[in-house]
Amino acid sequence: MKGLLVLSLLFCMCAMYFVGIYLFVGGFLLVRLEVNRTSTCGDVLQPGEEPVDFCRVQPRFRRAVLLIIDALKIDFARFDPSNTSPRPYENKLPVLEETASSRPSHSRLYPFRADPPTTTMQRIKGFTTGSLPTFVDVGNNFASSAILEDNLIHQFGQVGKRVVFMGDDTWESLFPKKFHRSLPFPSFNVKDLHTVDNGILQHLYTTSDDWDVLVAHFLGVDHCGHRFGPDHPAMADKLTQMDGVIRSVIDRLQNDTLLVVMGDHGMTDTGDHGGESQKETDAAIFLYSPAPLFPGPPSQSEPDVVPQTDLVPTLALLLGVPIPYSSVGQVLLPLFPPLGQTKGAVGELSQLEALWINAKQVNRFLETYSGMAKDIPPESLSQLKDEFAHLSSEYLTTVRDGRPPSPELAVSLQAYLSSVRDTCRATWARFNPFKMAAGLAILAICLLNVENSPGLKAPVVVALTAGLCVAAGQLLTQGYIEVAWCLAAAALSSELLLLWTACRSRTTAVAKNGFKAAKCTSWLTLRRLLIPSLMVLLIRCACLLSDSYVIAEGRVVTFLMFSLALYIPIHLNWDGLLLPPSHDPLKSAGLLPSPALSPSTVRKESSTLLTCLGLLIGSLYLSLSFHGCREEQGSCQPSPFLSPLSRLQDSQLKNLHYILSVSSLGLWTYLLKRCLRHYGNLNSSGGTVFTARWILPLLAVCLGLHWAVSATPEDSFRNLAELISLAQLALPRAAFCLLGLGLFLIWLDPLTVFVKTRAAASARGSSLPPPRYRASTGISPQAELHHLIPQIYQRMRRSLDDGELSGSSDVDSRPAVEAYGLGTVYSAPLLLFCGLLGIGLLLLHPEGMALSFLLLLLEMGALMHIHASSTTLSGGFNVPWTPIVLWSLAATQFFHATGHLPTFPSIQWGAAFVGFPEGHTGTVLPASLVTLNTFASHILFAVGCPLLLFWPLVCEVRGSRGGRACGEEGEDAVMEMRLRENPQHFSAALLQLSTRYLFIHGAQVFASVCAAAILRRHLMVWKVFAPKLMFEASGFLVSSVSLLIGVTLVLRVDVAVGRWFKRIIPDASR
């Protein structure tokens, strides 16, 4: 079966892309589950003692000052007196060294090692939760960036400590309403070195004394690094300013206050950060207190480097709050006195006690986490558990017996904590470069294979063998299977096989045709890559590598589409095909090949083309007004159509918007029905026709009513409140049901052909004119099948042209069988499918988007007609690159024009509550609703993609009419039956079209994958490139699935048409 082969080939191709994306994303995007539990004061209780509320005991420090100097690298903080010619960033913070050496038991400077990703937001999360934040911390709210995990700020609030914050406004979005007082300053403008710092300095010293914890986050050093790099005089000024700040803060400290000066991450030599090189991870931490902080001067047991996670448990225990639940750090031991040296204060913990509390908390977190997620390797998990059980029993017996603990106990507790942290870090905080490289390679080879016509058997066999080999090897060497690598091996081996086959076939072709031909073909392929449509694609992909272009993506895509659309008529004119050549007498001198089309046809097609081009450009321009706004776009107003109707206050405006939306919905329905009726597809009585006649309008009515109900202000109809809430529940659900029913009916009975038998079957053979190409004499049933099609269709067209849709008189000249709508038998169900789906997706959008959806439909139509006209003018059966590139760019364009943006805060979460105003119990349904909302345009364009193949054939009617006007009676308009006539050609063209569509989307995914891989260190990687990669990859996923659905529908119609012909021509007629 040819159709199955096409489908399975497409499926394999998609699978390759998926494997590539999966591998890369698995290596690049580290995912971690958030544990939403919080520690309480009871957790800190020591065994054996009578219960003392830990939080009420006088802690060692009552207050703390946290000075965070963004990107304070350890190199900046060190002071080397022997360095006589310091670089701009060296020796600029002498205060740290001076204090550390003059008051050794009061202060210490350590390198402070951050975990990747070394970006400010992740680091703030890291040193407040004590965990290892990744890019995707899967919590229960994606929409806001507020930290839901247990953290220091929350714990401070729990025990009643007042936290005052000033500086980088990221904190404000991470901890909304958690501060006693806050003074946020905008952090976005990297070029601004002074606003944040000066803002803090204005308030830092004068702030009233109503705080227990003061957090000040300076951004100047970081911004200076981004703007000038560390090796610049501006950095010297900035660091000197910070030196002064630290000095004056130290002077003002009181005895019960702890000062922490630290950097959140370092920077590279160019001033960037985000990655995992030591220059980026090694920041500085400086601890100071007017009261003695350390038991003595620096000793042998000092740590070389303090991991950033360790700050959280240390601060928590020093300030007398429980350690946050998800912290995986260990306490900084030098800050705690050894056992027996505690000076009697109740809140003062000895080293061993602190370690015990810490280990208990970490173990509890590990248990909770491993119950929720399975990403920590099980064998290391069980090992850790055993170790804790052992240590715990040892500690408990020691405490119960009251004997002095062995020094080994502290050491092994430390070792336990370190191994927990290392396990977690290996799981969450490390890019996997091998996986990333493998993903890139698989995607790249996928793209290289685009124009090769692959077989199916050999690659699948090779893939299976390779996958199984790798799995077996892993089982033997490691004892467990890592699925990703098996998939990678399978995909890579089969791809390489394909590539090799293609190369070999090329070389054999070369061997046959000689050297010259080879040179010619390679030159041709290079030349082919430079055609404007692929150039546009190349530019589009290059745009994904620049953050400014990703931010302006909506406009950029519109620009590129506009350029490519203008290129079509210019190119046609260049080939002399746009204008009828007749009126120039010189042209007929034989220099040009005689035109295949008559001048009137050419004129007609050209005017159609230009009209549709105008329509396309118009809808492109209008669609710009439906865009949303990213936070990076400063002076941008989001489209007024994006807000739901119920939020509009002005009732007149509300009515206007409602009328606009409903009328565009009506127009959408009308245009679809009109199109179907025009091609005679609404005459029969099958499922599809029923859907078009009844379900489509009913769905539109449902949607219109739903909008009306949801826009009704709640207080205006108090007595109808129950009815309204019922309608809010019932109407969208009814629409969902109708949509499902409609799609099911189309699937069940996709034929839209109306047959009318006139005369006896035996009379048919004689009454018909001889078919045009009945060349063979012996008519096999197969040949009969083939030859009959045009005849039936020709009759049908004729009766349509006469304007007689229903039967009438004049029996003699009428054919035996009339089949209405046979010419659009493939495209009609597909079109209806798209239309229904469009209304369904519109249901998930704000009302105002109806206009945008209407533009989408118009643009689809315009694109199809432009493609059809240019195909008629230039000839050809396969779909060339230009319309496919336009088609897929349109998908991206309407992604933006339906108010979406490739950022997480812009996801329209409201879609999950359409029809479910009470919320959901599961996660699958809301997730799929939100996905449908987000990728609506991707879905519509991908499902409708096969229309590009059909439309030139559908529009053939016009061409033949023109021909008839000139008296060329012989030309039959067979429309889509041409596909039926040569099924080989049909499936090849369908496969090529789908492959090209996948290629274009795949190339975009590849570009954003490259962007994420190359720009790992870029300032914007977690804000722009990584979300873009996620959206592009999920868009590809959705598009490919929808494309498969569209192609499957076409093949389903093909099967149905085959059956229909079998029924029409019963075997008895032979």
Added chain:
Amino acid sequence: MWDHEIRAMASTHAVIAASVFMATVVPAVFVQGFSVYGTHLLWLYSVSGTVTAVSVAVFWLLGITPPTKKHTLGYKLSRLFRSCLYFFLSCLFFHTVVVLYGAPLIESALETFSLAVLLTSLTTLRCLCVLGPNVQAWIRVFSRHGAMSVWDTCLQITVTCTVVGAWVGAFPLPLDWDRPWQVWPVSCSLGAMIGFLTGLVAAPAWIHYHRKQLTYKCK
């Protein structure tokens, strides 16, 4: 084959390029603080005016303009009038296209229109000089077999270079570099200008190297 014409073309182009250079340099003597970025619109007008004047003069002197059928004054006047009308319409056309490409509709309409004027004086004016006010002939020229003389081929090359230059000039606009030449429409007009100058150089060179392959139907 057309050595004479190629030489004439090269010298014409040299004159035009020199006039562009003069239009950039000379106003600095008269206007305080004249610079390409700082007083961009002034530069635009100075360049378009100079190119218009010089092109018209040179092409008139060379006699490239298609011979008029009638020699009456009225016919000549109507031709002149139509040329002016086409010039203005072309400005409007370019303005519309640039707005559709994404230029702000209202805010910097003057800047956009100035760019349209520049593009017109670099492209449409040349069409007017070489082909006369005859849109059909313009459309005909921009097809593969449409060129009927060396000047037509030259027209194809320069116009394409100018338009492509302006198109490419739009690419730096979204970047956040905050350079003076990223302000609308500086990069586009600079792109168009650079494209035009490239076209001036490329056209005679290309025709010179392809003179064996070029065949024209006689007029």
